[in-house]
Amino acid sequence: MFSTLEADIRPGSGLGVFELGSSLWNVLDMLRHMQHAFPLVDVKFDPDSSVTPVILHIRPHLDLLFSGQHQRLHTICLRKLRDPNPPVTLRFKETILSSTDEVFRRVGVSRTFGPTYPGDDLRYPGVLFSFEEDSRNDGLKGASAHTEDKMQEVKRVVVTQKSVNDEANDVLDEVAECPAMTGDIKKVILKVHDGVDLYFYPSDTEPVRVRLGVTSAQDLTCDLGSPLRIHYKEDDRMAIHSRCSTEDEDADTDYFYNYLQHGIDFLIDGTAHVVKKIVVHTNVPGSPLFQRYKRCPWEIEGRPEDDEDESPPRVRFFDPVDTISHFLSPREQPPTMLLDRTDEDDGLTLPGSKTRLLGFDGIILEATESTQVVSVVLF
Structure with missing residues (x-):
């Protein structure tokens, strides 16, 4: 016996347990804890793009569309209202x-x-009701428009943000700032040999600055709250490439603060208890680290042209690795190593499991075979 799917419509805001503007990481994490209610979830994306829109198909009733760049819930589609597996109860306020x-x-x-305005679909600010089973037929409606039969059965309910001037929302647009984003990172500015500036929602929130060799573990806790995880550094395989044999003598006492909800790791020096390295994650679909971290919308800042330059050049998380590599080192190609993150997990096989590590002065890029940067390390 299937339990009933309770779904209340909130035009421009959400449907049921889903809020527009929520991150892909949060929604998938919620679904993982609600497998009894949503047992079948398919994740669909373009494997060749780091900014691909992602669709979660929650069989049989729900399709959730997430924006390509910031992985925010853009559109909610409820279908097959009469399918009894499970039955659906749809409400609006008390009705x-x-x-x-x-x-x-x-x-x-x-x-x-x-x-509302005449047409095959009934459109209201933030919600649309369709009498077609599948949106693929939308482009053909002009040739064979339905008569407006009062008894037509609603087949799809689509919830989106309320648009300006009643214009239809483009499915490729990013989600406008909304309450669901409060407390999330808006962008992170990476400065080589310096640290990071963290900008949060709402947009008028003062940024948090984290400096290599200066910011302490206590500072991080005060500014960002307690990390979701803390673990001690155990992987010293990169030490063999170190130019200084004594560099990692005390590495056994180093530990990570893992802010999975922000897509950032901080390596803390075990003796001085200050930030030693910073790792930001892009949460690229199909990569081995997908969904372990929320997407961190990072930008690498270059040197300003002069003291009065208020907008120094930057490259961003969605730029190809070759573009970022040239930005960091215009004259020569950096040394490259190969990494397969599935080596330690015998049960995990992925078609693109191997990544490249590109080393620069003070920064390392990890990129997929399809030129997508999945993580950046500052040290």
Whole structure:
């Protein structure tokens, strides 16, 4: 016996447990803890793009579309209202629109939401009701438009942000700032040999500055809260490449502060307890680290042209690795090593498991075979 899927419509805001503007990382984490309610979830994306829109198909009723750059919930589509596996109860405020006993029809939309512009779909700010089973037919409607039968059954409900001047939201647009983003990172500015500036939502929040060799573990806790995980550094395989044999003598006492919810790791010196390295993660779909960290929207800042330059050049997380490499080292190619993150997990096989490590002065890029940078290390 399937439990009923309870879904309340909040035009321009969300549907059921899903809020527009939520991050892909948060939503997948929530679904992982709600497998009893959502047992079947498919993740769809373009493997050749780091800024691919991601679709979560939660069978059989829900499709969630996330924006390509910032991986924010852009559109919620509820389908197959009459499919009983599980049954759906759809509400708006205190009104039941659809249930096992109530068929949702065109006349019900009009009675609940009021008049709107003529057309096959009924559009209101932040919500659309369609009488077609599949959106792929939308482009053909002009040739064979439905008569506006009051008893037409609603087949799809689509929730999006409220648009300006009632214009339709482009599915490739980014999500506008909204309450669901509060406390999340808006952008991170990486400065080689210096540290990072963390900018948060709301946009008027003062940035948090973390400096290599200066910011302490206590500072991080005060500014960012307690990390989700703390673990001691155990992987010293890179020490063999060190020019100084004594560099990692005390590495056994170093430890990581893992802010998975921000997509950032901080390596803390075990003796001085100050930040020693900073790692930011891009959360590229299909990569071995996908969904371990939320996407960190990082930007690497170059040197300003002069003291009065208020907008120094930058490269961003969605730029190809060759572009970023040239930005960091215009004259020569950096040394490169290969890494396979699936070597330590016998049960994990991925078509693109190997990544390249590109080393520069003070910074390391980790990139996939399809030129997507999956992480950056500052040291």
